[in-house]
């Protein structure tokens with residue numbers, strides 16, 4: 001919680017500063033509500049949520065004086081309400097052996113790092129994990145994944161740069177079965193510049209995996225970089241259509257002033273948010289908790 005609070009400090013300071021400025025000894029009138037709504041939209045919370053919050057605020061309080069503290073309490077409650085339905089734990093079907101997690105997302109959003117942190121969590125919990133270096137375009141991504149493999153004592157299945165990602169995923173699956181892994185985590189390339197190619201590649205990975213296991217991939221995790229704000233919204237749209245995303249991880253919440261975007265994403269897409277990234281280290285991946293997040297952002 002402390003890491004999250006520190007991480008969201010920039011998002012929170014902007015928001016609470018503006019709230020303080022709006023609600024100094026002012027009666028709640030149309031202007032105050034409008035100013036408040038603008039602040040919420042600037043904080044990336046999304047129009048839908050901003051309207052919900054201002055509506056809730058005006059209920060029974062219109063024309064009366066209201067303190068910044070009261071506003072923050074209501075704000076925290078409403079944010080928690082919006083996030084609660086998506087704050088779900090990542091559940092693994094361990095009978096699958098391996099449960100397959102496909103990790104997708106734009107390059108630089110934190111796929112490889114999140115895979116490493118997740119592998120650490122799972123192996124510490126006594127599970128055996130295999131990692132598959134499916135971003136076959138970038139040597140650095142493969143090298144990074146190998147380092148995470150060493151750190152977490154997880155086997156890494158990799159091929160030469162330029163190799164076919166789908167056939168690598170296929171081999172990764174077989175290898176995970178052979179070595180008795182509980183979980184197989186597959187990294188992928190995230191080149192949005194060429195959407196058609198990206199789509200074809202992800203579809204092929206899925207198709208090939210399903211030859212081995214009809215329900216695979218059991219989890220399709222999308223990593224979103226909190227610092228990119230509204231772009232993250234577009235990325236959910238694209239990857240949900242291309243890859244059948246069924247869960248989210250928001251990375252780089254440490255130091256981002258744009259953490260509010262998670263609220264807009266939750267309201268629009270209603271996809272589970274399994275984890276948040278709060279740093280580059282192995283322990284900097286936390287299960288997503290609506291109440292903690294809401295408290296951290298509303299100050």
Ligand code: GDP
Nearest residue numbers: 107108109110111112113251252277278279280
């Ligand atoms: P990929 O290209 O999607 O695989 O992204 P990487 O995993 O290589 O991450 C890109 C950069 O973001 C690296 O420098 C990571 O250390 C950094 N990064 C990833 N997650 C976080 C996070 O939660 N917080 C911070 N501060 N940095 C992160």
